[in-house]
Amino acid sequence: MKQWMSRLIDQFNFENQEEEVRSGQFKLNEDRATILYLIDILNKNLFEFSGHPVRKIRSELDDFAKGLMSGDPKKIDRLLFRFREFYNSYRLDEYTYIMKTFSDFRAIIWDFVEQIGEDLSTEQQCETSLMDKMEALRESVESSSLEELKEKSLNFIDTYIEYQENKDQRRVRRVEAIKKNLDTVKKQLSDANENMRRDHLTKAYNRKSFDEQIRQQSNLNKISGGYVSLMMLDIDHFKKVNDTYGHAIGDFVLVELVKLLKSIFEQNHCFVARVGGEEFAILLPNYKIEMAEKMAERALEEVRKAVFVEGETTISFTISIGLAELSPGETVDEWMKRADAALYFSKNNGRNRLTLADPKKSLSVA
Numbered sequence: 340m341k342q343w344m345s346r347l348i349d350q351f352n353f354e355n356q357e358e359e360v361r362s363g364q365f366k367l368n369e370d371r372a373t374i375l376y377l378i379d380i381l382n383k384n385l386f387e388f389s390g391h392p393v394r395k396i397r398s399e400l401d402d403f404a405k406g407l408m409s410g411d412p413k414k415i416d417r418l419l420f421r422f423r424e425f426y427n428s429y430r431l432d433e434y435t436y437i438m439k440t441f442s443d444f445r446a447i448i449w450d451f452v453e454q455i456g457e458d459l460s461t462e463q464q465c466e467t468s469l470m471d472k473m474e475a476l477r478e479s480v481e482s483s484s485l486e487e488l489k490e491k492s493l494n495f496i497d498t499y500i501e502y503q504e505n506k507d508q509r510r511v512r513r514v515e516a517i518k519k520n521l522d523t524v525k526k527q528l529s530d531a532n533e534n535m536r537r538d539h540l541t542k543a544y545n546r547k548s549f550d551e552q553i554r555q556q557s558n559l560n561k562i563s564g565g566y567v568s569l570m571m572l573d574i575d576h577f578k579k580v581n582d583t584y585g586h587a588i589g590d591f592v593l594v595e596l597v598k599l600l601k602s603i604f605e606q607n608h609c610f611v612a613r614v615g616g617e618e619f620a621i622l623l624p625n626y627k628i629e630m631a632e633k634m635a636e637r638a639l640e641e642v643r644k645a646v647f648v649e650g651e652t653t654i655s656f657t658i659s660i661g662l663a664e665l666s667p668g669e670t671v672d673e674w675m676k677r678a679d680a681a682l683y684f685s686k687n688n689g690r691n692r693l694t695l696a697d698p699k700k701s702l703s704v705a
Contacts, residue, residue, distance in 0.1 A: 371407050371415070374422070378404050381426075383615040384546060388436040391429065393540060394586045397616075399425065401581070465505065472498045538613040540590055541597040549612035549620055556622055557671045568631035569674060570621040571682040572638070572660045575690040577617035584652055591649045592656060593617065599645060603638055620678075628664040628695065635660050635693050643691070657691035666698040 382400050385393045403425070406418040472494065536548040544552070556567045574580070574596065581589040593613075600611050600619065610622040623631045639660060646655050661681030665674050681696040688694075 374419070375404055375407055378407075379616075383618075388433065391432060394590060396429070398586055462506075469498060541593050541613050543597045543600075543619065544610060544612040546612065546614045549610070549614055549622075552610050552612070552622055553620075553671055553675070556624060557665065557674070559624075560665055566625055566627045566664060568623040568626045568628055568662060568664045569678045570623065570631065570635055570638075570660060570662050571614075571675075571678045572619050572621070572658050573682055573686060574617040575657045575659055575686075577656075580654070580656065584654065588649060588652055588654065592647065592654065595645075595647045596642070596658075599641055600638065603641060604634065607634070609634075626664075628662065628697075631662055631664065632693070632695060635662050639691070639693060659685035659690045660693040661685055661696065662693060663696040664698075669698075 378400050382397060385396055403418060403422050406414060475494075536544055538545045553569070559565075560567050574592065577589065577592070580592055597611065597613070597619075600621065604611050604621055604623070608624065609626075610624075612620050612622075614620045623634065626634070639658065642656070642658050646653060648654075659682060661678045661684065663674060663678040663681060677696040681694040685692050685694040
């Protein structure tokens with residue numbers, strides 16, 4: 340079996356196939372493995388939207404994955420038909436949701452533009468009225484009627500004074516209204532942007548944010564030198580947690596783990612992201628491998644001794660970690676592959692441990 344297929348099965352953590360995979364007895368063709376890969380990627384990038392709660396979708400995807408591991412051709416044919424229907428419906432609803440969100444953003448900006456337009460239109464109407472009064476005064480100056488001139492002069496002066504007073508008041512109101520609208524728009528856009536950068540469940544940064552951040556760190560490293568380390572970590576036997584306790588407890592575990600990771604890393608200006616179902620990445624700017632190793636060991640120990648309680652369920656778990664420091668001249672992809680390989684070395688050698696990847700790509704277990 341190809342290496343990528345074995346790693347994929349390990350990610351799904353199918354307990355009944357684990358021994359067969361290691362012994363080489365389990366067979367999985369590349370077509371089904373490709374669909375499993377698609378399910379895995381979809382599972383890692385789910386987000387919450389109306390009619391499609393993440394927990395429910397994840398459960399459906401898990402059922403598809405389990406079915407694909409079955410050896411019955413008839414069952415697989417029916418399963419593939421169901422999966423095509425599911426995937427088509429889900430992607431259509433996802434697209435509709437994204438377009439609606441875009442329309443909502445556009446409406447926010449449109450309302451703001453309309454408000455400014457109304458203010459400017461009101462100002463223009465007042466100026467037009469004043470110009471009409473001025474034109475009438477010019478006509479009075481050219482006429483021979485003193486009474487008319489006095490009347491028009493007083494009329495214009497009163498109008499002009501009123502115009503200036505109202506103009507000042509309108510300007511104050513307009514500035515206040517614009518400022519209020521701007522603050523509202525900025526907050527709405529800021530909240531929307533932050534929501535797009537965060538994982539909906541755990542509130543860790545999402546994969547998109549991580550991809551942006553790791554490239555920024557790499558570019559900064561090229562410009563200024565210094566150090567930056569990358570930690571990849573994975574919850575051990577997370578599939579068993581879901582199977583034993585249900586997805587609600589699985590979600591609870593993810594949320595609590597992120598809280599713990601944030602308490603350790605974010606106060607040290609590190610970047611905590613959820614990059615997959617139960618996989619996380621942490622960027623440690625200005626951390627040499629030795630310093631990062633101490634932080635990773637602390638995380639291992641904190642998770643080992645933690646006991647989490649949700650309702651009547653008490654649960655504890657462990658994590659596996661891979662750690663790599665960015666080497667001079669190394670690309671982001673190379674750096675991530677070293678950290679990822681270190682993580683899989685930890686998982687394949689007992690779990691609940693840390694593996695360091697050195698610049699020469701050899702692995703050592705800590």
